[in-house]
Amino acid sequence: MTFAEKAIQYFARLKPPGRLPPGVQPLYPHKDPAVQAVIREFFSRYYSDEQQRTMLIGINPGRMGAGITGVNFTAPRQLAQFLGIPHPWSDSSELSAEFIYDVVSAYGGPIAFFSQFYLGSVSPIGFVRDGKNLNYYDDPLLQERIRPYALKQLKAQIDFGVRRSVAICIGGDKNLKFLQALNDEHKLFNELRVVPHPRFIQQYRRSAKQSYVQQYLDELLYCIKK
Template sequence: MTFSDKAIGYYNSLTAPTSLPPEIGVMNPYQSTDVQQIIRLFYNRFYSDTTLRIFVLGINPGRFGAGVTGISFTTPQNLRRYCGIDNDLRDTPELSSRFIYQVIEAFGGAKEFYSRFFLTSLFPLALTKAGKNYNFYDDRATTEALWPAITETVKTQIGFGYDRRAAVCLGRKNETYLRRLNDQQGFFDRIVTLDHPRYILQYKSRDMALYLDQYIRVLADCLPIN
């Protein structure tokens, strides 16, 4: 089976956990037939092979990115503009997606980037609280309730085809949890961490060019030497 075959089967069968605190909501776009079609188109276009990828792991999706399209860090408009995948989903604002696709373009475009990397998250579904984005680590009860699902998410996804020599972690606080997971499971030989795209655009936008350069250097450094 190809990376694409495994990813499509995984995402289009995802179900929301039932053990979360009552005030925490979950968005599962993969129940939509439109998103299921997007998943098939995206993975068949960029991952229809058995090449091992470097994993780039965020926290959990935002409600305007993968919470809508099912594709990590990807809004409907960026799916059209950069990935060539037409869709009828409503355009959404998402800071992280804006930065990530600047990185992807700087790396040579979607085809080149996705041939080497897999963008994903420790938990695959968007979380909300009071109608706003919520991170799995924002309260201890949510973290502990989701920890078995987080473990299973990463364990299943590395089975798509991963290069275990390095993983890229997006977010300094996220690093705490990825390292905890890696200490328990031994998934990756090393973890390198970058500031989260949302943080960069929200608080460090004047230095965006410097962060863009840093991303490219770190990602390139993780690739195997041919």
């Protein structure tokens, strides 16, 4: 099976984690026929081969990005403007998606980028509380409860055809600490690299954005050579 076939099958069967803490709701758009169609088109267009990719591992989807589209770090605007994939949603965007697609463009565009890399997350399902995005590590009980789920989903995505020599953690501090602990115990990857989270860059370091784009490019090139 190709990378695309495995990924499409995985996302069609994906279920949210159980036993979420009180007040925490999953972002689970994957049963929407429009989301299924977008996921099929995305992976069929960019991953229909057996080439291995390096995985970039974010936190969990947000409600304005993959919480709508089902495609990690990709909001409706990026689907249309960068990937040319039609969809039924409004022209909404999110800060993280905007930065990631600046990196994609700087790397040479979607065909070049996605032929070498796969954008994933510690949890492929996002979370909200009181209508606001919730990172898995912002609630200690949520972090504890999704640990087995996160491990299972990371292993399943590695089976698409992800290289195990090296991966990139998107977001230092809490995301890196959680992912590093999983990796130390279960040996998912030989090496973990880290880059700052796009939302942090866009909110607090926007004036230096190009230097962060270059930092991402440097890490991508490092992984390609491993």
